[in-house]
Amino acid sequence: MKKYILIALVLGFCLPGMAQTALKSGTQAPAFTAKDNTGKNLDxxxxxxxxxxxxxxxxxxxWCPYCNKHIQQLQDSLQLLTAKGAYVIGVTPETGENINKTIEKTHASFSIIxxxxxxxxxxxxxxxTVDANLYAKLKGYGVDxxxxNGNTDHVLPVPATYIINSAGKIIFMHFDKDYTxxxxxSQIAKNL
Incomplete structure (x- = not known):
């Protein structure tokens, strides 16, 4: 566990200088089509x-303990979100094998892409994009x-959450360069 906390700290301290600005509430959400972890086509x-x-x-x-904690919280209260008509989707750059590890750790039953x-x-x-220095540090901690991710581009997301309404507008966003x-x-549910 200490290893994962150290990894999160190393990555978190380096994140602020690299991250972009997120889409804002009130903007049209970009459309996408993808297959989830169960093979279901999501549009x-x-x-x-x-x-x-x-x-x-x-x-x-x-490998991110803060991600796993957040996913577990979403799973634990999934019925609260779905009862309000929400469909929950997680997005990660990781391979299907690692998505399965996330599911094992968190028992997530919602779609992950x-x-x-x-x-x-x-x-x-x-x-x-994670720079070469940080990439080497992560690899030294066992995060390859x-x-x-099954590629060599070293791209990660800033942990972010969006609520998109039936008109396709972003009505809530949480984007914080502090990975913690x-x-x-309850904040998500309040905005549904």
Whole structure:
């Protein structure tokens, strides 16, 4: 556990200088189509026709204790969100194998998407590239982004959460360069 906290601290302290500015509330949410961890095709526009909203969140990977804690909280209160007509989707650059590790750790039963080409992260402006120095430090702690993400681009998302209403507008966003800050489930539910 100490190893994971140290990794989170190293990555967190380096994140502020690299991160971009997120999309704001009131803007149109970028549409996307992707397969989730179960092989289900997800299309944002179609989901918004059959649900009142979509809770879309971005996480770095199964190696991040803050990501796992947030996912576990979402899972523990999933019924509260779905009862308000929300469909929950997690987005990560990690491979399906590592998504499965996240599911084992958190028991997540909602959709998780591997953003293979980082297109969803880029569309929501939450992507950043880990520099070579930080990449080497992470690898020294046992986090191999190339193996974990199945590519060599070293892109991770700023942990961010968006609520998208049935009209396709972002009505809530949480984007904080401090990786330890995540919205509470009650904060998300209040905005549904």
């Amino acid at each position: 944002l526009k179609a989901l918004l026709k059959s649900h009142k909203s979509v809770v879309l969140f971005f996480y770095r990977g199964q 591997q953003d293979k080409d980082n297109s969803i992260m880029k569309a929501y402006n939450v992507n950043y 982004l190339e193996k974990g 800050q995540r919205p509470s489930v």
